[in-house]
Amino acid sequence: MTIHIQRDKTGPMRQTVRIRQHQFTADQPVSGGGEDAGPDAHELYDAALGTCKALTVLWYANRKGLPLEDVLVQVDRDGSREREGVYKLKATMTLVGPLTPEDRERLLQVAAKCPVHKLMTEVTTEIETVLAD
Known part of the structure; x- marks a missing residue:
């Protein structure tokens, strides 16, 4: 892609x-130096995590027939130590629907396994920047 x-x-x-x-x-x-006409790069990065968690939880609940009516995710960032190598994100999920405590715990576990969460925490990302011909 x-x-x-x-x-x-x-x-x-x-x-x-x-x-x-x-x-x-x-x-x-x-x-x-911008006009705030859209999200900045850090916000897009943070949003990728929240979006992935929401989509993964919805997919899992649908697949397992869980009565999840909605999922809301709020991502809060603490970038105060980014220059020291620490970038902290907190994803708070609101699960809507008549879910059991066991369902809610399982969906929390599923959210922690979303692909973007894994990319951010378990994968070595290799980046190559080149000039076009």
Whole structure:
């Protein structure tokens, strides 16, 4: 899969992000020289975790026939020690529906196994940045 990012010159820092048939804007907050026209890169990273947890929990509940009516995820970031190598995210899930305590605990365990959570905590990511021809 390829993701395309191109500068949108209508703003000083604005970027257009294209993923498959989807398009959205990323930007820096005003304090970072942008116009806050969209989420910044850290917010997209954090949102990937919350989205993955929600989708994984929904998929599992549907597959197992659990009475999950909705799932809400709030991701809070503490980036105060990022320069020291510590980036802390807390995902708080609200599970809606007549679930048993056992169902709720199982869904919490499933959320911890979402693919993005694993990428962030268990996988060595190799990044290569090159100039186009």
